Amino acid sequence: MLSSLVAAFISGEAVGAARRARRAVLIYTFAAITILTGLGFLVGAAYAAAARRFGTIEAASSFGIVFIVIGFVAVGIHSLSGRTRKREAAGRRGADLATIASVAAVSLLPALLRAPSLLKGKAGLAGIIGPALAILAYGIYRENVKPEDEKPID
Template identity: 35%
Template sequence: MVFQLISRLLTGEASIYFARLRTIATIYVVMGIFALAMLFFLFLALFAWIAHSIGVVATALIFAAACLVILIGVYIFLTIARRPPRRRARERMQSDVASIASVAAVSNLPLLFRSLRRRKSLLIVPVAAASVWGVFRVLQNWRDGGYGR
């Protein structure tokens, strides 16, 4: 589009190009107005259909509640989107560091398996840590009443 504009400026046909763009923009505005009218009538038809089934007041309350839920959702979305750029950059940095760490861990797996094959005693540390964690979870669940109490 930019190259077309530059070529039209050089050949002296820019006024024709802008007139065509203005016509296209007008057509899109008219289409947008008719699309909004269509959505309005669709919601009006839905309202009338539901009102015929359950009553006008109940239907109005349902539509009001749906609008409230949509407004709350949009507010939450805007709050998340307006986070400070520094915070977004920090979160992006954390995710990048996590992905780099996972790639480094996966790339070092052959080295770890080779060292475990040579020295089987290295396997005691993770097995002991997993066992201690399991015992801790069992005792915590038992204390909280999670096992049949």
């Protein structure tokens, strides 16, 4: 009975959230269309004023050049920000991998310590010390390696 009440509450909330989201999408779409239409008329008015003052060919070529430059600037900014996002994502992946490895090692340690047969003799001890030393060596290596953007260019 309680689960059906919770499900009804959740589904009612989901329907309400979907209605609000649909209404917001419609309003924002309408606003975007009207704003873009207004910007189009402003560009048209600016072109008409420039054509009256400088001539049709000069105004058209000036507007064309300005829009081409704006497009190239936008692509350049996107390219630069994309490189930054890729670098940040790579850093996050490395940090996430280190976190996962440390959590796996810490969570596996009690199981290894509870199994005394694994720790008997040199082979069992090497089975624990070897990977621990490898992780330590990798950590030292990563700490001493320069990041990709600091490496000298050949």
